[in-house]
Amino acid sequence: MLTLVLTLLLAWIPVHGFAAVEGQSVAEQGGSKSLIGYWHNFDNGSEVLRLREVSPRFDVINVAFAEPTGRVPGEMGFTPFQATPEEFKADIEYLQNQGKKVIISIGGANGHIRLENSTERERFVESMSEIIRSYGFDGIDIDLEGSSLFLDPGDTDFKNPTTPAITHMISAIRSIRSGFGSDFVLSMAPETAYVQGGYTVYGGPWGAYLPVIHALRDELTYIHVQHYNSGAMTGLDGRSYAQGTPDFQVAMAEMLLHGFPVANDSDQFFPGLREDQVAFGLPASPSAAPSGGYLEPAGIEKALNYLAKGDSFGGTYQLRKSGGYPGIKGVMTWSINWDLAAGETFSSNVRNVLDALK
Numbered sequence: 001m002l003t004l005v006l007t008l009l010l011a012w013i014p015v016h017g018f019a020a021v022e023g024q025s026v027a028e029q030g031g032s033k034s035l036i037g038y039w040h041n042f043d044n045g046s047e048v049l050r051l052r053e054v055s056p057r058f059d060v061i062n063v064a065f066a067e068p069t070g071r072v073p074g075e076m077g078f079t080p081f082q083a084t085p086e087e088f089k090a091d092i093e094y095l096q097n098q099g100k101k102v103i104i105s106i107g108g109a110n111g112h113i114r115l116e117n118s119t120e121r122e123r124f125v126e127s128m129s130e131i132i133r134s135y136g137f138d139g140i141d142i143d144l145e146g147s148s149l150f151l152d153p154g155d156t157d158f159k160n161p162t163t164p165a166i167t168h169m170i171s172a173i174r175s176i177r178s179g180f181g182s183d184f185v186l187s188m189a190p191e192t193a194y195v196q197g198g199y200t201v202y203g204g205p206w207g208a209y210l211p212v213i214h215a216l217r218d219e220l221t222y223i224h225v226q227h228y229n230s231g232a233m234t235g236l237d238g239r240s241y242a243q244g245t246p247d248f249q250v251a252m253a254e255m256l257l258h259g260f261p262v263a264n265d266s267d268q269f270f271p272g273l274r275e276d277q278v279a280f281g282l283p284a285s286p287s288a289a290p291s292g293g294y295l296e297p298a299g300i301e302k303a304l305n306y307l308a309k310g311d312s313f314g315g316t317y318q319l320r321k322s323g324g325y326p327g328i329k330g331v332m333t334w335s336i337n338w339d340l341a342a343g344e345t346f347s348s349n350v351r352n353v354l355d356a357l358k
Contacts, residue, residue, distance in 0.1 A: 038063075066104050068112065225252060229292065239316065284333045
């Protein structure tokens with residue numbers, strides 16, 4: 001999940017085999033807060049583990065990634081890494097029997113997906129629906145990066161987008177979502193420039209996710225913006241906050257919870273999402289985010305306690321809602337594999353913090 005944002009600004013044990021108690025629900029295992037992690041369907045030098053070997057600390061596992069086949073525009077493909085389709089399906093079912101959700105994520109840093117017309121949109125819908133149905137995934141995660149979402153010149157109203165790649169993506173996601181049951185998970189993992197970046201500038205990549213989020217807010221299960229590989233961003237108070245700090249987590253999360261004027265235009269106000277629709281993403285280790293954003297567990301605890309309970313840690317950013325947002329969804333991490341490589345420090349500590357917020 002490497003990023004292009006900085007370019008835009010210039011521009012434990014290797015195999016642990018943990019098993020949760022059969023039949024327990026996510027809520028029973030992890031309370032009301034979710035720990036969401038990406039699982040690598042590839043080897044990038046961190047750790048390799050089978051899907052069924054994911055730590056039970058994680059409530060939701062995002063399988064990274066389904067990507068374009070390269071045969072025809074819009075067609076998506078997915079091939080399990082070091083497993084047959086039958087073995088992979090069995091691993092998914094195994095985790096689901098533990099009360100976990102297993103989601104297929106699309107895109108990533110290398111998965112360029114841009115739907116320019118209705119033909120490409122239909123190919124995308126058909127191929128992704130088949131992948132989800134064939135493997136039994138619980139939902140889809142939209143991790144579009146780079147130029148996959150990019151506002152065309154003259155597209156200035158996030159409520160009424162005109163960029164074909166954006167309108168076709170909205171339509172495609174809605175079609176996929178409608179083809180499955182009411183418990184189907186729809187999540188998103190944008191980079192900060194594409195969401196909070198729209199507070200200061202709306203155009204090109206800046207704020208390009210906002211029309212997608214807004215159009216699908218009624219279908220959206222939750223969003224976890226990547227609070228890493230980002231650089232500094234501006235909060236609702238007009239101050240600039242550096243990534244990798246508790247202030248950054250709080251300031252960026254409240255923008256989605258409270259809402260904000262797009263491009264500082266009061267007539268273009270992006271309404272806040274429900275508390276249970278907002279989580280935030282962090283790297284599991286410094287190695288997981290080469291361009292920065294790692295935050296030590298103590299800092300994550302400070303940010304979560306302030307966001308969920310209003311318990312200030314004495315930082316610079318002050319919540320608009322003094323009592324906090326007790327319904328906030330939780331934390332996402334890139335990634336399960338990097339967490340394992342770093343001795344599971346991230347997942348063990350964050351799991352404890354989330355459980356304490358029940």
